[in-house]
Amino acid sequence: MSACWANFVVLLLTVGTVNAGCPNGFIQHDDSCYLFFHSTRASWAEAMMYCQVFKSHLAVIESEREQNFIEGLLLREYHRGLPDGCWIDGTDALVEGEWVWTTTGKAISTEDYQKWFPGEPNSLGRSGEDCLDLLHHEKYSWNDERCEVMNNFLCETSATDDGINVG
Ligand SMILES: [Ca+2]
Numbered sequence: 704m705s706a707c708w709a710n711f712v713v714l715l716l717t718v719g720t721v722n723a724g725c726p727n728g729f730i731q732h733d734d735s736c737y738l739f740f741h742s743t744r745a746s747w748a749e750a751m752m753y754c755q756v757f758k759s760h761l762a763v764i765e766s767e768r769e770q771n772f773i774e775g776l777l778l779r780e781y782h783r784g785l786p787d788g789c790w791i792d793g794t795d796a797l798v799e800g801e802w803v804w805t806t807t808g809k810a811i812s813t814e815d816y817q818k819w820f821p822g823e824p825n826s827l828g829r830s831g832e833d834c835l836d837l838l839h840h841e842k843y844s845w846n847d848e849r850c851e852v853m854n855n856f857l858c859e860t861s862a863t864d865d866g867i868n869v870g
């Protein structure tokens with residue numbers, strides 16, 4: 704076991720609340736389990752891989768109810784020195800301006816729940832901004848951000864009835 708992997712295991716054993724339907728360390732809300740990585744910073748692509756290591760994916764926010772829960776979770780865990788942004792699953796890297804949830808492959812269309820901060824997505828800069836993050840200083844409204852930015856991130860997976868997550 705590498706030192707790196709050992710650190711993950713220690714993290715898993717020490718963070719969060721254990722719930723019947725969730726992997727160790729994840730917090731349950733409705734049918735999902737969440738794990739906020741507040742002590743790890745990663746680019747959006749790296750964050751996606753971290754979540755996969757934990758048999759989960761970057762969070763997909765599909766309702767106001769889910770957004771509200773996540774806002775509460777991030778606010779509780781926020782402390783000074785953390786990055787302003789928290790990666791979630793959305794991207795428009797494939798076609799500029801067409802936002803999709805990578806995990807489901809579903810377009811974030813006008814009928815779907817969205818909570819962009821006014822003026823976002825604004826695709827700033829030459830490379831554009833192709834990855835979705837929640838901004839602490841904007842009460843966790845959505846923003847498009849450069850995917851290379853080192854942010855915290857939020858993983859999500861489905862809750863199960865028996866507590867054994869099959870991923
Ligand atoms: Ca979700």
Ligand SMILES: [Ca+2]
Nearest residue numbers: 826831832833
């Ligand atoms: Ca973009």
Ligand SMILES: [Ca+2]
Nearest residue numbers: 825826846847
């Ligand atoms: Ca932006």
